Amino acid sequence: MDFDLEELVHVEQTFYDEGYRDGYAHGRIHGLIEGRALGREKGFEMWEELGFYEGFALMWAAILEKQGRRDDRAASNIRHLLDLIAQFPKFNPSAAEPSELDIPKLFRQIRSRYKALCATLGVRPTLRAGGAAGSPDGDEDPAHSPIEDASTDSTTVWKIDNKPRARGNNDLSF
Template identity: 30%
Template sequence: MESVQSNFLEDIFDSSLNLEETHMKEGFKEGYNEGLVAGREDARQLGLKLGFETGELLGFYRGCVCIWNSTIRVCISPQLQKHIREFEEWIDKYPLLDPEDESVDKKKDDLRVKFNVICASLGVVKKKLEYKGYPKVSSELDF
């Protein structure tokens, strides 16, 4: 009878001694699950932002190529025509649908370099043609 009573008391105290550890495990599990949800949403927002910026930049480049192609027939050297055709091919081959392609940053840099070469060859003042992205919304309205 005495051993049953001592086992019963040990069981009661075991649960209170392990209370802190139990709460830590539950808190960790809860925090981990909430972190997964928050992390997915943050990643989604970042992906949308970067995807939009990339789309804007490629659209700007595509517009420049369209203008340059319309002037090719008039007054552009064969070497510059080659640069413009390569630039257009690079835009077409940009991996828009492969978000895990690790070479996208290098390809974007290559596009910028080729764009600068073409602009310099055309004598275009880069400041006037530079892509500035979507206008930022200010917190104060200017009237």
């Protein structure tokens, strides 16, 4: 019976290498599964935000159209915002087709154009589509901008036993 002493010396490294290969293969499978799930979740959040911006712009475009204001600054901002949204890819390009489009940069441009449009219209920029709103009694934290943190998944619940807030001495009672 041949006994290789060299093999006995490297037994720990052999087990380590075999465990590493098994762990790597296992991690690759689970990483793909988790990556796809996270990609779906984040993609949905991005499209929810884009849908909000597009709906906002289309609503204000209709309002300005009714008012006959087609050539003012707000209408220009609306056109630019809608053009930027139209540039956003509607499918996920495969790894075989590398894209030249910088999606985070385009998303920042869309957010900036939305904020500029809100400033032009005199409207406070918020994103209420994702559930990121102020407190239930209407007070919003000015330091927290829901537009920057659209990924919050908080559900606002009002207590049933809450008493209405006093509005002041000017209230009329009928």
